Amino acid sequence: MAETHSLQDLRQAAVASKVFVQRDYTSGTICKFQTKFPAELESRIDKQQFEETIQTLNNLYADAEKLGGRSYLEGCLACLTAYTIFLCMETHYEKVLKKIAKYIQEQNEKIYAPLGLLLTDPIERGLRVVEITIFEDRSIGSR
């Protein structure tokens, strides 16, 4: 009988290993992660699903750092108010980071935790890596 984990169960499970998805700098210094599928996850998760998650993350980060009318407006307004406006208002980047945190939690709950995996928000690793913790699969006859 396949044992699926919930997010709470994972906290008690033993960590088997960790996989790190590194940054992809081919587009410059913007925050982007490699979509290459790590070998260690082959037995655990669908390649398509994984790539979709990373791609969505990349798109969200690109939106945060996008140069355009909105970011210029925010920058000019901030400068004019001597940056005091950020005492009341969040920057666009911070808003996107919150969105990303929610997305990652949602992905963990729906897709990764049942497979015994856990995604760590890259912001907790200084936007260097996407850390995927692989938990020991104690189920008998697991998928």
Added chain:
Amino acid sequence: MTGNMHLGVEEPIRECQYNQICTHNSSPMGTPHTKKKKIKRKWQVFQGRNKFYCNGRIMMAKQTGVFYLTMVLILVTSGLFFAFDCPFLASNLTPAIPAIGGVLFIFVMGMLLRASFSDPGVLPRATPEEAADIERQIDTTNGPSGPGYRPPPRTREVLINGQTVKLKYCFTCKIFRPPRASHCSLCDNCVERFDHHCPWVGNCVGRRNYRFFYLFILSLSFLTIFIFAFVITHVILRSNRTGFLSALKDSPASVLEVVVCFFSVWSIVGLSGFHTYLISSNQTTNEDIKGSWSSKRGKGNYNPYSYGNFITNFCAALCGPLPPSLIDRRGFVQPDTPQPAAQTNGTGACPSNQVQSHMAATNPLLHSQTVILGGGTPLQAKTSLGGPCSTLGPSQPSLPSSIPGLSCGGELMALRDSEIHCHHHLHHQHFISPEETPSPPAALPCATHLGHHVHPAQLFDPASQDSLHEDSVRGLVKLSSV
């Protein structure tokens, strides 16, 4: 300075006690008798050589003496201007003069405080698992290291916008540095889009505070020229009435102001011009000094980060999105969070900048890490007093690691003072950690290869294997014969 906080700080300040990282430590770590370990904030266990104030809201470099000098110069000169020259000018010319001067002054101070107090874009160090993972990847790429003394080159090449860029591995932070990042040896941090370390501002200038720094020097140029011009006007107007000498007697402060402004104008206006050029071509001071994107290096050499036209470059640098701090200074340290690699000292006290244990891991490598210790920094500050920031140069330029005959695959110091630093380094090393390494091996390489300007890290992890140590010693002996 408390009154100006709200200009420069990202969060509202409710209480503002000056908790310097050294003195604020309620319970010593590791004492078995404490009932409950006090939860620390992340700034208290931060591994770089930074100082934190206001419970982590303010972040500065370790040496802040020159910053206070900057503040004093600006405050005193402006104060004298408003006190002595403005009354005359307001009544005889127009009250707009003090008004404009006031606005300029507030803007200058705001930008200065913002540039000095914010996180320049420090990259947090790798966690132990990450570091191990990278080490493993490097080993796989370069093959097993035999008894050779040449460590595998720790670089990765990446193609950005048609240009090949080398990513270097930082031995202190245990990460491959993103493009344009550099390790500041004064602050002992890797900083994103590292421009330079500015002692006048008391902080590194990097991705997150470059625009504040630029606006500071730009507005300071205007302020200096403004004060200079109007003080001269004041003195001339007075001289027309009462004669030159009597005019000087009536407002003696004007002389001081003119002198300060005259000498500042050249350096500050020059610096503003220089940074205007840098912004329009989207380069950092670091890249410009190294000539990374100059056409002299090769025909096809161009800057892959430039947006093409100077307007977009300007807008991107000054009005682009401001990324949040990656180091989360005021967050709480989770008890089960893996502490990043190479943690120097368990207590939140002043990070021990003399002893850094480099985890040599599986490779008997010579970790060439330039470490400018306490002895070195005063020298650094002294050389900078004479000129503007741009002449200070990058704290740690990363030169190509392939130097014939030397296998140190780390950072190389190109500063003139490297020899002096080397001696200080040795001195501290011997004094602080007699039990860690036998002293003779450490003494050999520094003395013999001064000409190469290389500093191998003579600090080893006390827990390292004997064979590891043996290989390292062999390596050092080999170096000494170079």
